[in-house]
Amino acid sequence: MPPDELPDAETWLDEAPCGMLLTTSNGRIERVNQTFCNWLGRERETLLGQRFQNLLSMGGKIFCQTHWYPLLQMRGSVSEIKLELIHADGRHLPMMLNALRREGAACSYHQLALFMAEERNLYERELLAARKLAEELLQQQLAAQKELNSAQNRLRLAHAESQIRATFAEQMIGIVSHDLRNPLTAIKMASGLLDRLVEDERHKRVAGHITHAVDRASRLIADLLDFTQARVGQGLSVNQQAIDLHAVIGRCVEELRLAFPERRLVHLREGEGRCNADADRLFQVVSNLVGNAISYGNPDSDVTVTSGFGSKGSRVSVHNHGEPIPVERQDELFEPLVRGTANEHSRSVGLGLFIVREIARAHFGEISVQSNAEQGTTFTVRLPKVF
Template sequence: MPADVFDSAACALAVTAQDGTLLKVNARFSEWLGFSTAELCGKRFQDLLTMGGRIFHQTHLAPMLRMHGSITEVKLDMLHRDGHKLTVLLNGNQREQADAVVYDLALFGTTDRDKYERELLNARHLAEALLQEKTATELALKQAQAELNEAYAIAQRRALFAEQMVAIVSHDLKNPLTAIRMASDFLSRGQRSAKEQQLLGHIGQSSERAQRMIADLLDFTQARVGQGISIKVAPLDLHAVIHRAVDELRVAFPEAILEHRAEGHGDACLDGDRVQQIIGNLVANSVAYGDLRRPITVTSRLGVGAAEISVHNHGQAIPEALLAGLFEPMTRGTAQGSDVRSVGLGLYIVRELAKVHGGDVAVTSCASEGTTFTVTFQSP
């Protein structure tokens, strides 16, 4: 190796005799150990090592060089002139020179490597700690999930029991309500004073409202607990069914102005009673929330392979935040209309009845145009 390359090398370089005597060292070697080049030449390499390093040199390093002719990345601790320890990685190679055996040594500092290894070790410890934390979190999550599942099962059983009780009570209330209505109808046929007629009218309207509420409750429990709401489809004149339903609703809601519009011609195949129930629920909703000074319009439309009914009112716009959940049970748009609204199942029942007919329900609402509920049916 040229002298200038040897002296300016980035690592510490040395050439030793077979017994370890330093024959030649470069500037980096001298700088690392704090000795001049002249002071180092003639010293034995092993004498510059710590006690542990000397033992290792005698028992392992020197024999390996003699047997294999080279060593690679052997970690050694050397002593600086002032006594502090310097850790290096040693690479050595044996070669012959002028009928003698010499060893070329290259030493590399380990400060950056040790720092990297410490950081790597710290990262490993951190990863192990995170893994342990993750495992503990997963166990806690699994336990919480098991507790949540158990709580959910209990809640489901309680909800099922409550819905079954609602179904039983609602069914049992039908008979006394029917008796009340029949009695009020019978009493209204006789000669009554204006006050008595008014009271009988209140009784009839209240029983009618209670019967609608019970019908909704029974349908709700049938949809949630039973096999779903049942229908019996048959060919019918949709316009005639809607016209008859509107006439009956005018009696039930005398304070409202109800109008019916018929569009298109032809028959549909639907459950007539359920269609009237849909109209009744939507009109009741419009009476509860609409502006009764303006008409509530019920429209029936017939097209090819489809039928549609809609109910429009001029009430206040439904808030945007409520539109998404409007057809969920026990949901109401506002607090108004408490005198005529039911238990908050009307729109839910409308959606379920539309679904069993193969259709759906939608709503549009704004301040300028009012609110329109539209039910579509797939009719063969």
């Protein structure tokens, strides 16, 4: 650009992109550019002769008297001073101030340069908001860490307590296995010997009652042992082998007919196939399900035991007629210590169906129940197919 096309010094200062002022040492405005006048919405004539301090907000005036003005006198310059100036319409305008003190021949004067700081204010507000958010997140993290530590302490305590309970359960298993089974075996042998030696019918009946009571106590002990083993967390142990499912279930039914001579037990066989299972555990399943059917079913109806094969595996089911099981109770049937109202004077600790479920799970199978007034009640244990 040719030198003759450049603006003169006065125009250049008047249109500078910042507010520029020249004041005396006491702050009286001697010169001011048009940019500053436009920012404040004031005419140049109204600003000349005023003290710069009168254009500041109350906070700005106090800050001027206590901070930057004395600093300017001592150091000769200040920079990046944040102020609020009053617009002609009363608005507060945030600005940044840089100032120099100059010494003239007869007096000193101040050169002021001001810049609008709205964007900087916005940035600072955002920065403060981000800092506040970060502090809140930090507090949340500290609270979460504290809760995590507390939860870990509770977990360690619960684990220690579970270890104590597991140890106690194992000790109880030993007590039940040795200290209770051994005397029961002796009592059963004595009652059998008494039954063979005596001829009086009354004494034979007493011996029979003793044997029956011992058998029932042994079953309860076996249930409690299985319950304890399942609750310790190891699950029930099974010894799966290739078996003839129909033959195993047939033998179970024959033995149960001797135990329940007053009821008719029917065994149905469906299909043929290979089955891997624990025969003793299957006897336990059938015995528990048949015992439930006889206790809770119609005393005049048959109890049907079915062993069968399908495309997905094998199954064992027990069916009886009688009062249906309410739908809302079917989900809780397989939980421990849950009992119904038996038709006969039977007694149970409510572990039979729980143990049946655990046996099914130990075989990677499942148990289900269907019950209604028309078709009766059917419990079905399904075992997966072995390839």
